[in-house]
Amino acid sequence: MKVLLLTARIRLETEGGVVGTEVPTERGSDLRLRRDPAGGIHLPGTTVAGSLREHCGEELDDLFGSKPEERKDPDSEDFALTPSAIQVLGTRYRPAVDDPGRDETGHHARTAIDRSRGAARNNALHRVEQLPRGTEFDIMLRWNNPDQRREAFLTKLKSWHPRLGRGVTTGAGKCRLIGWGAADYDLTTPEGLLHWVRRTGLDSYPEPTSQPVPAPAAEPLLNVRMTIVDGLHCGTGDEDKPEQAPREIFRLDDAPAIPGSTLKGIMRSRAEYICRVVGVPACNGQEDDECRPCRIFGSGGHESARRGAIVVRTAVIENPVVEKERPHVAIDRFSGGYKDGALYKDELVVAGQFRLRIDQIGKLEDGDLPLLNAVIADLNDGLIGIGQSTMRGYGTVRVADSDWREPDLSSxxxxxxxxxx
Structure with a gap:
């Protein structure tokens, strides 16, 4: 028997990770990263195998065994399953944080929108645990008796730059292959067998020193420059801050930013509204029905869950002007004055620019791109805003890109x- 062992090293270019089961909380749910029995960060082999299978395409699809739709009735005479020739034997976590005093993971908070009120839905706060950018994983693969497809598979592996885990359509989980290695063992010869038995465990796998094929620099589907007109606040969802401390804005590497989940939620909600206005069906993204917004943005229906066709990236704000504390107070409806104990403060971005970047990762149809541009037109016209308190003036933005054109709404x-x- 001949054995091919492979090591592929991938690095997270955006925050991300594979999460486990949702844990209910008083305000919504927590999504924690998958961990092994010892409590260590874990990248499941099933996630790797599925991504590799999709990347290799139809010409190498049979290397990964039978597809679910090929599994016939086990009671029939022609029932047969083909095992995968490529085995994912495990993954090894390489943390980005080497300082024992720092947390190796962070959290990103998001919430759902109530379609009837247009505001945050009650008890829908999700806190997602994420790995930081720069986190690496070594992936160990094994192929027994590799055939003539060996070189074709290695060629595909060298150009594998996957998107893994939860939140891919909001920019999370983007990975880059930074190295790979291959080691052949011929167990039919005494020398090869001796070499095999002398190397055990991870020592038998090659170091990922070979250079991969660089990731292609794909043009974004949309790349529109926008400017902030008035105060904008996208919060962190941090429940552990002191009560009197200002509610902080979301930051990416210490720079004020707008989360991709925020931008995607705004665009989806408005796209649904536009569809309904012209008499086109649009669900809320949680039904077992496929409408146009579900096809573009993805859906979470129990029977028809699917990943969206676009990625809405997190937008870093350029030249930000930050107001550290803007005070607010609630009104006592009985006295008409301020309510005792209801003073709170917001941190705001009152000026700056950002780019609304959208990448295409799936199939789009006629009308999809104009629909996205119609949402941008509504943002530009001030009909909708970004972030918190849009009904009292926050979150207004304008298009500052001279190349952008409004779509023909009649068409x-x-x-x-x-x-x-």
């Missing part, structure tokens, strides 16, 4: 109705 409406017919 868009006709296209949406025609496709829905």
């Amino acid at each position: 868009l409406a006709s296209t949406l109705r025609k496709d829905a017919a």
Whole structure:
């Protein structure tokens, strides 16, 4: 028997990770990273195998065994399953944080939108545990008796730059292959067998020193420069801060930013609204029905869950002007004065620019891109805002890109109705 052992080293270019089961909390749920029985960070082999299978395409698809749809009735005479020739034997976590005094993970908070009120849905706060950028994983693969497809598979492996885990469509989990290595063992010869038995465990796997194929620099589907008109606050969802401390803005590497989940939620909610206005069906993203917004942004239906066709990236704010404390107080409805104990403060970005970047990772149809541009037009017109307190002036932005053009809304409406017919 001949054995091919492979090591692939990937690095997170954005925050991310594979999460486990949701843990209910008083305000929503916590999504914690997958961990092994010893409590260590874990990248499941099933996640790796699924990503590799998709990357290799139809020409090498049979290397990864039978597809679910190929599994026939086990009671029939022609029932048979083909095992995967490529085995994912494990992954090894390489932390980005080497300072024992710092946390090796962080958290990102998000919430769902109530479609009837247009505000945050009650008890829908999700806190997602994430690994920082720079985290690495070594992936160990084994192929017994590799055949003539060996070189074709290695060529594919060298160009593998996956998106793994939860939150891919909001920019999380983007990975880059930074090294790979291959080691062949011929167990039919005394020398090869001796070499095999002398190397045990992880020592038998090669160091990932070979250079991969650089990731292609794909052009974004949309890349629109926008400017902040008035105060903008996208919070961190931190419940552990002192009561009198200002509510802090979200930051990425210490720079004020707008989370991709915030931008995606705004765009999806408004796209649903536009579809309904022109008489096109649009669900809330949690039903077992496929509408146009679900196809573009993804859905969480129990029977029809699917990943969206676009990625809405986190937007770092350039040239930000930050107001550290803007005080607010609630009104006592009985006295008409301020309410005791209801003073709170916000940290705001009152000026700056950012780019709304959207990447395409799936199939789009006629009308999808104009629909996204119609949402941007509503942002530019001030009909919707970004972040907290948009109903009292926060979050207004304008398009500052001279190359951007508003879509023809009449043509868009006709296209949406025609496709829905």
